[in-house]
Amino acid sequence: MADLKEKGKGNDKEHYNTTGEEDFVAAANLRERKALRIDPSLSLMPWFHGKISGPEAVSKLRPLEDGLFLVRESIRHPGDYVLCVSYTSQVIHYRVIYKDNQLTIGDNQYFYNLIDMIEYYSKNKGGIATRLLKPKAKVGTRSAELELSKMGWLLDIRKLTLGEIIGEGEFGAVYAGDYMGQKVAVKNIKCDVTAQAFLEETTVMTKLKHQNLVRLLGVILQNGLHIITEFMAKGNLVNFLRTRGRSVISVGQLLHFALDVCKGMEYLESMKLVHRDLAARNILVSDEGVAKISDFGLTKLDCKASDNAKLPIKWTAPEALKNEKFTTRSDVWSYGVLLWETFSYGRQPYPKMSLKEVKQQVEQGYRMEPPERCPPSVYALMCCCWEAKPKKRPSFHKLQEMLVTELTKHSPGPAP
Secondary structure, eight states, X not given: OOOEEEEEETTXXXXXXXXXXXXXXXXXXXXXXXXXXXXXXXXXXXTBXXXXXXXXXXXXXXXXXXXXXXXXXXXXXXXXXEEEEEETTEEEEEEEEEETTEEESTTSOEESSHHHHHHHHHHOOTTSSSOOOEEOOOTTOEEHHHHHHHTTOBOOGGGEEEEEEEEEETTEEEEEEEETTEEEEEEEEOOHHHHHHHHHHHHHHTTOOOTTBOOEEEEEOSSSEEEEEEOOTTOBHHHHHHTTXXXXXXXXXXXXXXXXXXXXXXXXXXXXXXXXOOOGGGXXXXXXXXXXXXXXXXXXXXXXXXXXXXXXXXXXXXXXXXXXXXXXXXXXXXXXXXXXXXXXXXXXXXXXOOHHHHHHHHHTTOOOOOOTTOOHHHHHHHHHHTOSSGGGSOOHHHHHHHHHHHHTTSOOOOOO
């Protein structure tokens, strides 16, 4: 990294590298960035008013001024939208057609989502009467873009270069990328509704700072939602273990990974956060061999499940499956399954069992056998995590103490 120079007058300071460009890493570390308040009113689409009629839209846009706009759901054509724009003292209603998984007004331009459409017509008149100059926010919403910018988390898409796809999830692709000379990981979410849901993940991540959590670097709100995080060179823990195996990775190194995750989870516990999707696939390994927790898509302050059908059954505690209630102790259960994955060098838990069988048999008291050559004391630790009564499971603080004791019995060995 280039040497940093600093110049400033009074309290104003600017940081430059020897090329004269602002250094992204230094900027991220040196500027004060405030955590976003978790607020359901924060919206990526404050101009979206849902299912309202044309006359209602007109009344909301009064007093009429050129370029004032909102978007509503089409009542006459379900599944389509209407862009309502004020121009020359009238409101023009443009039908936005959903066609071939894209949105269009009159087949002139096609967009993946409403956010991209509004972005385009804010800069280009295109086939409509006027550029979109001023959004009419729905009552009770605040602009996520303004808030992210104000708090220092909004990044510039012109400084981002996307590379190869390094992962594909249910909600979109994850790319390797470069932002101002720093290698980064980029999660790109195109769908409006999903992007709005992931805004909560981003909000949570702005509050978190720990060596065993993947660090958020910032957000871009163009071409969908881009969540920019630190790049973890060695990928997820499952693939890392499967491609190396016991001949390369010692028991001591496995314990180090387990301890890294435990420290990160203890921190989340201290922040009163429940992860709800703790599994080896959501643990990433850095170039230095440090394990870090990622994928905060399900992390909630509110511990009530919203969609039981999408829960990762093999990793979810029985009471969470039954009552849809998640706590730190249900995360501890998941951690026990993660330990089993780790000490089996990346095997799928509950091998040869269907999800239905897992759910039924675990409720009846079944617990997985220890992985091959797993130290008995480590298996005993897993079993502690799988106590039927949540209160009997150890806290992450207690688990950390137990793992440190375990590490003293094994030579850690260098990180592979």
